[in-house]
Amino acid sequence: MAENVLTVEQIRIHPGSVSKEDAMREAAAILQGAGAVTDAYFDAMQQRELTVSTYMGNGLAIPHGTNETKDAILDSALSFVRYDGGVDWGGEQVDFVVGIAGKGDEHLEILSQIALLFSDDDEVDRLKAAQNPEELFGLLASVNA
Numbered sequence: 001m002a003e004n005v006l007t008v009e010q011i012r013i014h015p016g017s018v019s020k021e022d023a024m025r026e027a028a029a030i031l032q033g034a035g036a037v038t039d040a041y042f043d044a045m046q047q048r049e050l051t052v053s054t055y056m057g058n059g060l061a062i063p064h065g066t067n068e069t070k071d072a073i074l075d076s077a078l079s080f081v082r083y084d085g086g087v088d089w090g091g092e093q094v095d096f097v098v099g100i101a102g103k104g105d106e107h108l109e110i111l112s113q114i115a116l117l118f119s120d121d122d123e124v125d126r127l128k129a130a131q132n133p134e135e136l137f138g139l140l141a142s143v144n145a
Helices: 020-033 041-051 067-072 106-118 121-129 133-139
Strands: 011-014 055-057 077-089 092-101
Touching (some): 011 133, 020 077, 092 106, 121 133
Antiparallel strands (some): 077 092
C-alpha cells in the first residue's frame, strides 16, 4: 500500500456547512495540492457522483473519480475534511468528506481501512470530537499504515 497517503496538511475542520459541490471541490483541491491529481479530477468526481452516490453511511462520503479518468491520478492520496455543520449529500447528512485518489488498485486497500474505521461508532465519535487536524491525524493512523 502507498506510504503516507495522508498528511496533516490534507486534513481540515470547518465549523459550518457547504454544498456537496463545494465539498467535492475542496476534496479535489486538497488532492491536487498534494500533487496526487490533475485539475481534471474535480470533474471526474462529479461524473462519478452522477452515476452513483459516494455516500457511504455513518456520516461519511468518499468522492472519487471514475475508472475512465484514471489518467487524472498522479499518485495515491487522501483528503479528509470534517464539516461540523454537515453537508447535504443527496438527502443524506454527511459530516466527513474523504477525497480519495488511488494509483492502480491502491485505493481499494485505502477504502477498506476507511470503511473499517467508520463502521465503529466509537471511532466516529472520536473523529467528531477531535479538536484540530493534528488530533484527527492521530486517530487516522490506521488508514496511513
